[in-house]
Amino acid sequence: xxxxxxxxxxxxxxxxxxxxxxxxxxxxxxxxxxxxxxxxxxxxxxxxxxxxxxxxxxxxxxxxxxxxxxxxxxxxxxxxxxxxxxxxxxxxxxxxxxxxxxxxxxxxxxxxxxx
Amino acid sequence: xxxxxxxxxxxxxxxxxxxxxxxxxxxxxxxxxxxxxxxxxxxxxxxxxxxxxxxxxxxxxxxxxxxxxxxxxxxxxxxxxxxxxxxxxxxxxxxxxxxxxxxxxxxxxxxxxxx
Numbered sequence: 650x651x652x653x654x655x656x657x658x659x660x661x662x663x664x665x666x667x668x669x670x671x672x673x674x675x676x677x678x679x680x681x682x683x684x685x686x687x688x689x690x691x692x693x694x695x696x697x698x699x700x701x702x703x704x705x706x707x708x709x710x711x712x713x714x715x716x717x718x719x720x721x722x723x724x725x726x727x728x729x730x731x732x733x734x735x736x737x738x739x740x741x742x743x744x745x746x747x748x749x750x751x752x753x754x755x756x757x758x759x760x761x762x763x764x
Numbered sequence: 765x766x767x768x769x770x771x772x773x774x775x776x777x778x779x780x781x782x783x784x785x786x787x788x789x790x791x792x793x794x795x796x797x798x799x800x801x802x803x804x805x806x807x808x809x810x811x812x813x814x815x816x817x818x819x820x821x822x823x824x825x826x827x828x829x830x831x832x833x834x835x836x837x838x839x840x841x842x843x844x845x846x847x848x849x850x851x852x853x854x855x856x857x858x859x860x861x862x863x864x865x866x867x868x869x870x871x872x873x874x875x876x877x878x879x
Contacts, residue, residue, distance in 0.1 A: 683868075685870075690872070691872050691873075692768070692770075692854050692856075692870030692871050692872045692873050693807070693854070693870045694870070695868070695869065738806070738807065740807075750812075750820070751797065751809045751812060751820050751822070752797070752799075752807075752809060752856075752868065753809065754799075754806050754807035754808070755806060756805070756806035757806055
C-alpha cells in the first residue's frame with residue numbers, strides 16, 4: 650500500500666519556466682511534509698517542508714503548496730534552472746506514537762530542465 | 765560541520781553472506797534512520813535509532829538489523845544476503861528524530877551489490 654504517490658516518473662521543462670511536481674498521499678495522520686532533491690550517487694538533500702497546519706511555504710525559488718482536503722501537495726520551482734535537474738522525492742512524516750517518527754517517501758520524479 | 769558519513773561507499777557481496785554498513789551522524793544528532801532505495805520501490809524505511817534504542821521499525825525481514833552506539837554512530841547488518849538486497853542504503857540523522865524545520869540530513873549512501 651503506497652501511502653505517498655508521485656504519479657509522474659519524469660518531467661521535462663524549459664529553463665526559466667515553472668516546474669510543478671505533484672504528490673498525493675492517503676494517510677490523513679501525516680503531519681509534516683518534506684521535499685528532497687537527489688543527484689545520482691549522492692544522498693537526498695532537504696529542500697523545503699510544510700506543516701499540515703499551513704497551506705503554503707516559500708523559500709526563494711521553491712514553494713510548496715498543501716491541499717489537505719485533497720491530500721495533495723505540490724512543489725513549484727520558479728524560474729527553473731538546468732542545475733535543478735535531479736530526482737525529487739516527496740516525503741511525509743508519520744507519528745507512530747510518542748516521538749516515533751518516520752518518513753514515508755514517494756518513488757520520485759525525475760526533473761529535467763533544458764537550457 | 766561535517767555531514768553524515770557512510771562507509772563503505774560501494775560493496776559487492778555474494779548471496780548467503782552477511783554485511784555490515786556504518787553511519788556516523790552529524791555531531792550532536794542523536795537520531796539515526798536507515799532507508800533502502802531501489803529503482804522499483806523508491807526509499808523505504810528500515811529502522812530508526814535514538815540514544816542507542818530502536819524506536820521505530822519498517823516492514824523488513826529479521827535479516828535486517830541495526831544498532832547504535834553511545835557516540836550515536838550506527839551500524840546496519842544484513843545477514844544471509846539475497847539478490848534482491850542489492851540497493852542503495854541511506855542513513856539519515858537528525859537532532860531529535862522529529863525532522864522538523866530542517867528535515868533529516870542524509871549521507872551519500874552505501875551501494876550494495878549482491879551477486
